[in-house]
Amino acid sequence: MPTFLQSFFYALSAFVFLIGWLLLKRNFRSLKDIRGPSSPSVWLGNLSNIRYENEVGDNEFPWMKEFGGAWRIKGILGEDHLMLADAKAFQYIFQTSGYRFFKPNDYRTDEKMMLGPGGIGSAHGDVHQRHRRIMNPSFSTSQLKSFLPMLLQYSAKVRTSTLATKLKEGEFPNSAVEATFNIYPWLARATLDIISDAGFALDVGALDNSHSPLHEAYDGIFLDSTMYPHAWNLVFRTLWRYVPIPILLFVRYMPSREYTRFRQFNEFMRKYARNVILPNSQAKLDSKDMMSVLIRANEAESPRMKLAEFEVLDQISTILFAGHETTALSLTWWLWELAKYPEYQERIREEIVTARAKVSQRGATDFSASDLEEPLACSLFTVLQEALRLHPIVWHLKRAASQDDVIPLAVPVVGKSGKMITEIPVKKGQLIDLSVAAYNRNPDVWGPDAAEWRPERFLGDEQTKMTAVGMHGNIMTFSAGVQSCIGWRFGILTMQAISVALLENFEFHLPPNAKDLKIARKPANAMPPMVEGKPEMGIWMGLTVKSLST
Template sequence: MQKSTELMFGRGLVWATGEIHRRQRGIMNPAFSAPQMRTFLPMFQDSASKLAQMLKEEVIDAEPSGQLVVDMIGWLSRTTLDIIGELGFGFQFGSLDGLENPLRKQNESLFIGTPPRYRLILKTLWYYLPELLLDLIYLPTPRYRQLRRYSAFMRNFSQGIVERSIIEGDGKDVMSVLLRANASEDPRRTLSDIEMVDQIATLLFAGHDTTAKSLTWYLYEIARNPECQERVRAEIAAIRANKWVEKLSATDLESMAYTLATIKETLRLHPIVNVMHKEATRDDVIPLSSPIVTKSGEQVSSIPVRKGTLVDLAVGVYNRLPEIWGADANEFKPERFLDIDKSNHSNIGVFGNLMTFSSGPSGCIGWRFAVLEMQTIIVTLLENFEFSPPPQTEKTRIYRKPAGGLMAPMVEGGRCAWMGLVVKSLEE
């Protein structure tokens, strides 16, 4: 599994474990602090406004009725790519402007279709092959060749980004902040040149496609629950009524309790990474919150694991456990986050007691970036548009399917992610 991760992202933060992970994380933390994230809000707002304006001009106004079935995932993917390009590396992708770039094509190719069974079998074999052997052998599968091409492309692309950031030096983007944090003369407190380059592939993945798909699932749930959609819109209007300026502050967004609850509920029901793979670095014992009974009738309250044991963390299962979330855990119910029973609150994740952003030392370093970005785009879209499901047919019915390691919305038989929603402009 670590070799597959290295092929996609190099030796960046997602790949790193143990002491390497602690060192990389410590150096990168300043670039993702809460104060740093707040400086990004104007860019989030500008990009969200640009998305709304283009939806009106190029999609909605083209239909006399003022509403149209729109594949929202494409629009959101282009928006989040532009955002991570500018805020992550000071790079202008121009995706919303229709500019084509090789990186976007490379990135999109990673998330096409559900993997065939033979690929799953071959991937399982990777667990049992030494890493050095995997570096030397050639696996004759389309996916392996695709990962190799992506890895080579990203190394070249990222090297150029780092070199430009070093020359400019005073940028406010994540990479510039990271380079300044990496200025220590102590090699134990710095990233190597390769590690610095490989963080870019990690940030592009974590700050682009994952957020776009999360936003897509948000619109899906809001479209299916119009009363929730209206309540969010009313909360935004109430905040606006007390403002003398056009743009909302980070404090304004944080005060929208119900809107935040709908975001948490979406991330609970639709974690983009459904399973996280871990490997025990030492012998340990995993305690269970509730005892289980084995097939032999033995009651077990803990599970011993040996060093090297592979452990799959079922994020989607935890996020829907009735013991944590109630008997209605499979329903979209944002209110569950407004009146939390503290006696049954486990505080596992970094956000909303969810496993969606992982937890502990491996918790997603960019979760604040993702949440603030989602808040900003959601507020802008719901102020300008009404979303509803299209007529339900086999061509429009949405399913959650794995695509390149992410849970994507797809129609039956589709190879690419698709989320068609009826979008209606709220302008008179």
């Protein structure tokens, strides 16, 4: 329950927002012919459907089926939002329009509170371009491929120490071959070790299960701060769109769990980056880690274009978060799908055997980047893509129109008037909710089996007929355009390296009690797996792991 002080702030913000809403309501009548679901709440509108749904897609998927790729939903106090899952609309907003559709203040403030006010994720326009130009050398293709030996080394460590230890400690007392356990924490430790080394030439020892303050800082952050927020908090946050961001940053001192957790995390990261990571990178400026490359690129810029110290520190927080937590969650969902469809595990293992033979023939000791691309490109690529499509970790994005505009649609929708709508005029300030989860399962994009597991959709010429949208395989999991995920290639390479190490040595199956432990895709800011009805278990993906070496 909120404290008296919290309730006072929430009530005051609702009152102020009501005045602003009455003044601005006339600006958003361009959506009057767009159909949409009825609003279940005067205060929260359809946000109560989205933010409190049991599982991501419980509402968006039926809405898309009923209304097509564009529909209107109600926000706080009946404010109109345009919700989209249409390919051409996504292409127009993220690629064609560049920065004309911006992240609203409430959305940007969330990122600033978590990752710091100077990070690339919350930057926009010229500031974002400056950040991206300086950071790009750290994420070039040649730079990322140089990390492959290190990635394979950590992947081998997952194989030889982490999972082997869990097998010996398994639930089967007479066996060191098979065990059932939650795989997510170990994948998170592995990806944290990887991004710490690749990003900052730093060994944090997360896989060794040693005391790692960095690992502990991330533990449970999504569940503590972003899942199922208090209803008054949603009303309070809507006011943020009308407040300058420098003032908004003071909301982090609000005495509730969402703000306290973000503030503590951000304060820890600033201190850790300043005292541990940055001195380590500055002492190794000839190194190839991401931060050393970034510092060299920053030094080469003119004084006016350089990143300030606080911006460099906040890039550290951004790289760490995006480089390990999202990758670990993606791998977790991928293994869950493979556990349900073991025939795909066998196909990948066959490709690994073929690739290993070629490595031996040329006298090498381990895979090269080209080995991961071919012949492993076939099954490994398609199953990774399909898992990323079905389980986008960032499942929902927000934008607002910076000017009056017209958004085209790939597939027309039927209006309230019965007319077919091929484009939607929007007014300056119009709020737009982009359902990545719905787009990734849109039958108009992916075919009638869009909700089903079928990796083969990424083979042949199926994709050549699509509207070009996403960065990788046309999925929106890494966003798209000028504000797409800058490290998506590193994420894919990391997943490939870990995937090969795991499937070459282990089989993954659903646990015997899988029917009693239903996994749900929970609507936190990042989409974690949790057991239905058992929130006390936290992020959980229990799989049965069997060693192939005995």
